[in-house]
Amino acid sequence: MSALFHMIAGGPKPVAPFSHAVECDGFVFVTGQMPDTPAAPGVLPDGIAAQTRNVMENLRLVLAGLGLGFEHVVCARAFLTEFHADYPVFNETYRRYFPEGRLPARTCVGVTGLAYGARVEIDFIAHRGT
Incomplete structure:
Protein backbone atom coordinates (compact mmCIF):
# COMPACT_ATOMS: atom_id res chain seq x y z
CA MET A 1 0.00 0.00 0.00
CA SER A 2 1.52 3.30 -1.07
CA ALA A 3 0.07 6.75 -0.69
CA LEU A 4 0.19 9.77 -3.01
CA PHE A 5 0.25 13.19 -1.40
CA HIS A 6 -1.36 15.89 -3.54
CA MET A 7 -1.06 19.68 -3.54
CA ILE A 8 -3.28 21.23 -6.22
CA ALA A 9 -1.74 24.08 -8.21
CA GLY A 10 -3.91 27.16 -7.72
CA GLY A 11 -5.79 25.40 -4.93
CA PRO A 12 -6.87 26.80 -1.58
CA LYS A 13 -4.03 28.09 0.59
CA PRO A 14 -3.38 25.66 3.45
CA VAL A 15 -3.93 27.11 6.92
CA ALA A 16 -1.73 24.42 8.51
CA PRO A 17 0.83 21.79 7.44
CA PHE A 18 -1.20 19.35 5.31
CA SER A 19 -1.72 18.09 1.76
CA HIS A 20 -4.87 19.02 -0.14
CA ALA A 21 -5.53 15.30 -0.54
CA VAL A 22 -3.96 11.92 0.08
CA GLU A 23 -4.72 9.00 -2.22
CA CYS A 24 -4.42 5.34 -1.27
CA ASP A 25 -5.87 2.23 -2.95
CA GLY A 26 -8.38 4.22 -5.01
CA PHE A 27 -9.62 6.26 -2.05
CA VAL A 28 -8.95 9.99 -1.95
CA PHE A 29 -9.01 11.73 1.42
CA VAL A 30 -9.60 15.44 0.87
CA THR A 31 -8.53 17.76 3.67
CA GLY A 32 -11.24 19.89 5.24
CA GLN A 33 -11.64 23.14 3.35
CA MET A 34 -12.28 26.60 4.69
CA PRO A 35 -14.69 29.24 3.31
CA ASP A 36 -12.02 31.58 1.97
CA THR A 37 -10.92 31.48 -1.69
CA PRO A 38 -7.55 30.98 -3.38
CA ALA A 39 -7.79 34.60 -4.57
CA ALA A 40 -8.41 35.96 -1.05
CA PRO A 41 -6.86 33.66 1.59
CA GLY A 42 -8.20 34.29 5.07
CA VAL A 43 -11.06 36.50 3.89
CA LEU A 44 -14.46 34.98 4.71
CA PRO A 45 -17.88 35.94 3.36
CA ASP A 46 -20.73 36.71 5.73
CA GLY A 47 -23.33 34.06 6.49
CA ILE A 48 -23.49 30.29 6.45
CA ALA A 49 -24.86 30.01 2.89
CA ALA A 50 -21.96 31.98 1.38
CA GLN A 51 -19.41 30.20 3.56
CA THR A 52 -20.83 26.79 2.62
CA ARG A 53 -20.71 27.69 -1.10
CA ASN A 54 -17.06 28.73 -0.79
CA VAL A 55 -16.15 25.53 1.05
CA MET A 56 -17.90 23.41 -1.59
CA GLU A 57 -16.19 25.33 -4.41
CA ASN A 58 -12.81 24.79 -2.74
CA LEU A 59 -13.60 21.09 -2.48
CA ARG A 60 -14.64 21.08 -6.16
CA LEU A 61 -11.29 22.70 -7.04
CA VAL A 62 -9.30 20.04 -5.18
CA LEU A 63 -11.36 17.20 -6.64
CA ALA A 64 -11.05 18.61 -10.17
CA GLY A 65 -7.29 18.89 -9.74
CA LEU A 66 -7.31 15.12 -9.27
CA GLY A 67 -9.68 14.40 -12.17
CA LEU A 68 -12.63 13.81 -9.83
CA GLY A 69 -15.99 15.43 -9.11
CA PHE A 70 -18.75 15.38 -6.53
CA GLU A 71 -20.07 12.14 -8.05
CA HIS A 72 -16.93 10.42 -6.67
CA VAL A 73 -17.56 11.50 -3.07
CA VAL A 74 -18.59 8.61 -0.82
CA CYS A 75 -18.36 10.29 2.58
CA ALA A 76 -18.38 13.83 3.98
CA ARG A 77 -17.75 15.29 7.41
CA ALA A 78 -19.04 18.76 8.18
CA PHE A 79 -18.20 20.94 11.16
CA LEU A 80 -20.38 23.90 12.17
CA THR A 81 -19.57 26.44 14.87
CA THR A 93 -26.80 24.84 0.36
CA TYR A 94 -24.79 21.58 0.66
CA ARG A 95 -27.54 19.49 -0.95
CA ARG A 96 -27.37 21.46 -4.24
CA TYR A 97 -23.91 20.09 -5.03
CA PHE A 98 -24.90 16.43 -5.37
CA PRO A 99 -27.00 14.68 -8.00
CA GLU A 100 -30.45 13.46 -7.02
CA GLY A 101 -30.24 10.05 -5.35
CA ARG A 102 -26.45 10.29 -4.98
CA LEU A 103 -25.81 11.79 -1.54
CA PRO A 104 -22.64 10.61 0.20
CA ALA A 105 -22.64 9.23 3.73
CA ARG A 106 -22.20 12.17 6.10
CA THR A 107 -21.46 13.22 9.65
CA CYS A 108 -22.21 16.79 10.75
CA VAL A 109 -21.18 18.02 14.17
CA GLY A 110 -21.10 21.24 16.14
CA VAL A 111 -17.65 22.44 17.18
CA THR A 112 -16.35 25.27 19.33
CA GLY A 113 -14.02 26.80 16.75
CA LEU A 114 -12.48 26.57 13.29
CA ALA A 115 -9.48 28.22 11.59
CA TYR A 116 -9.98 31.86 10.51
CA GLY A 117 -13.09 32.03 12.72
CA ALA A 118 -15.02 30.16 10.00
CA ARG A 119 -18.54 28.89 10.61
CA VAL A 120 -18.13 25.75 8.48
CA GLU A 121 -15.49 23.26 7.35
CA ILE A 122 -16.08 20.13 5.27
CA ASP A 123 -13.80 17.24 4.32
CA PHE A 124 -14.43 14.41 1.86
CA ILE A 125 -13.54 10.84 1.13
CA ALA A 126 -13.83 10.09 -2.57
CA HIS A 127 -13.22 6.94 -4.58
CA ARG A 128 -11.91 6.73 -8.12
CA GLY A 129 -14.06 3.71 -8.93
CA THR A 130 -17.34 5.37 -8.00
Whole structure:
Protein backbone atom coordinates (compact mmCIF):
# COMPACT_ATOMS: atom_id res chain seq x y z
CA MET A 1 0.00 0.00 0.00
CA SER A 2 1.52 3.30 -1.07
CA ALA A 3 0.07 6.75 -0.69
CA LEU A 4 0.19 9.77 -3.01
CA PHE A 5 0.25 13.19 -1.40
CA HIS A 6 -1.36 15.89 -3.54
CA MET A 7 -1.06 19.68 -3.54
CA ILE A 8 -3.28 21.23 -6.22
CA ALA A 9 -1.74 24.08 -8.21
CA GLY A 10 -3.91 27.16 -7.72
CA GLY A 11 -5.79 25.40 -4.93
CA PRO A 12 -6.87 26.80 -1.58
CA LYS A 13 -4.03 28.09 0.59
CA PRO A 14 -3.38 25.66 3.45
CA VAL A 15 -3.93 27.11 6.92
CA ALA A 16 -1.73 24.42 8.51
CA PRO A 17 0.83 21.79 7.44
CA PHE A 18 -1.20 19.35 5.31
CA SER A 19 -1.72 18.09 1.76
CA HIS A 20 -4.87 19.02 -0.14
CA ALA A 21 -5.53 15.30 -0.54
CA VAL A 22 -3.96 11.92 0.08
CA GLU A 23 -4.72 9.00 -2.22
CA CYS A 24 -4.42 5.34 -1.27
CA ASP A 25 -5.87 2.23 -2.95
CA GLY A 26 -8.38 4.22 -5.01
CA PHE A 27 -9.62 6.26 -2.05
CA VAL A 28 -8.95 9.99 -1.95
CA PHE A 29 -9.01 11.73 1.42
CA VAL A 30 -9.60 15.44 0.87
CA THR A 31 -8.53 17.76 3.67
CA GLY A 32 -11.24 19.89 5.24
CA GLN A 33 -11.64 23.14 3.35
CA MET A 34 -12.28 26.60 4.69
CA PRO A 35 -14.69 29.24 3.31
CA ASP A 36 -12.02 31.58 1.97
CA THR A 37 -10.92 31.48 -1.69
CA PRO A 38 -7.55 30.98 -3.38
CA ALA A 39 -7.79 34.60 -4.57
CA ALA A 40 -8.41 35.96 -1.05
CA PRO A 41 -6.86 33.66 1.59
CA GLY A 42 -8.20 34.29 5.07
CA VAL A 43 -11.06 36.50 3.89
CA LEU A 44 -14.46 34.98 4.71
CA PRO A 45 -17.88 35.94 3.36
CA ASP A 46 -20.73 36.71 5.73
CA GLY A 47 -23.33 34.06 6.49
CA ILE A 48 -23.49 30.29 6.45
CA ALA A 49 -24.86 30.01 2.89
CA ALA A 50 -21.96 31.98 1.38
CA GLN A 51 -19.41 30.20 3.56
CA THR A 52 -20.83 26.79 2.62
CA ARG A 53 -20.71 27.69 -1.10
CA ASN A 54 -17.06 28.73 -0.79
CA VAL A 55 -16.15 25.53 1.05
CA MET A 56 -17.90 23.41 -1.59
CA GLU A 57 -16.19 25.33 -4.41
CA ASN A 58 -12.81 24.79 -2.74
CA LEU A 59 -13.60 21.09 -2.48
CA ARG A 60 -14.64 21.08 -6.16
CA LEU A 61 -11.29 22.70 -7.04
CA VAL A 62 -9.30 20.04 -5.18
CA LEU A 63 -11.36 17.20 -6.64
CA ALA A 64 -11.05 18.61 -10.17
CA GLY A 65 -7.29 18.89 -9.74
CA LEU A 66 -7.31 15.12 -9.27
CA GLY A 67 -9.68 14.40 -12.17
CA LEU A 68 -12.63 13.81 -9.83
CA GLY A 69 -15.99 15.43 -9.11
CA PHE A 70 -18.75 15.38 -6.53
CA GLU A 71 -20.07 12.14 -8.05
CA HIS A 72 -16.93 10.42 -6.67
CA VAL A 73 -17.56 11.50 -3.07
CA VAL A 74 -18.59 8.61 -0.82
CA CYS A 75 -18.36 10.29 2.58
CA ALA A 76 -18.38 13.83 3.98
CA ARG A 77 -17.75 15.29 7.41
CA ALA A 78 -19.04 18.76 8.18
CA PHE A 79 -18.20 20.94 11.16
CA LEU A 80 -20.38 23.90 12.17
CA THR A 81 -19.57 26.44 14.87
CA GLU A 82 -23.17 27.72 15.07
CA PHE A 83 -24.83 24.33 14.72
CA HIS A 84 -28.42 25.06 15.73
CA ALA A 85 -28.65 28.38 13.90
CA ASP A 86 -26.84 27.28 10.72
CA TYR A 87 -27.86 23.63 10.24
CA PRO A 88 -30.98 24.18 8.06
CA VAL A 89 -29.35 26.68 5.66
CA PHE A 90 -26.14 24.65 5.59
CA ASN A 91 -28.09 21.55 4.55
CA GLU A 92 -30.01 23.41 1.85
CA THR A 93 -26.80 24.84 0.36
CA TYR A 94 -24.79 21.58 0.66
CA ARG A 95 -27.54 19.49 -0.95
CA ARG A 96 -27.37 21.46 -4.24
CA TYR A 97 -23.91 20.09 -5.03
CA PHE A 98 -24.90 16.43 -5.37
CA PRO A 99 -27.00 14.68 -8.00
CA GLU A 100 -30.45 13.46 -7.02
CA GLY A 101 -30.24 10.05 -5.35
CA ARG A 102 -26.45 10.29 -4.98
CA LEU A 103 -25.81 11.79 -1.54
CA PRO A 104 -22.64 10.61 0.20
CA ALA A 105 -22.64 9.23 3.73
CA ARG A 106 -22.20 12.17 6.10
CA THR A 107 -21.46 13.22 9.65
CA CYS A 108 -22.21 16.79 10.75
CA VAL A 109 -21.18 18.02 14.17
CA GLY A 110 -21.10 21.24 16.14
CA VAL A 111 -17.65 22.44 17.18
CA THR A 112 -16.35 25.27 19.33
CA GLY A 113 -14.02 26.80 16.75
CA LEU A 114 -12.48 26.57 13.29
CA ALA A 115 -9.48 28.22 11.59
CA TYR A 116 -9.98 31.86 10.51
CA GLY A 117 -13.09 32.03 12.72
CA ALA A 118 -15.02 30.16 10.00
CA ARG A 119 -18.54 28.89 10.61
CA VAL A 120 -18.13 25.75 8.48
CA GLU A 121 -15.49 23.26 7.35
CA ILE A 122 -16.08 20.13 5.27
CA ASP A 123 -13.80 17.24 4.32
CA PHE A 124 -14.43 14.41 1.86
CA ILE A 125 -13.54 10.84 1.13
CA ALA A 126 -13.83 10.09 -2.57
CA HIS A 127 -13.22 6.94 -4.58
CA ARG A 128 -11.91 6.73 -8.12
CA GLY A 129 -14.06 3.71 -8.93
CA THR A 130 -17.34 5.37 -8.00
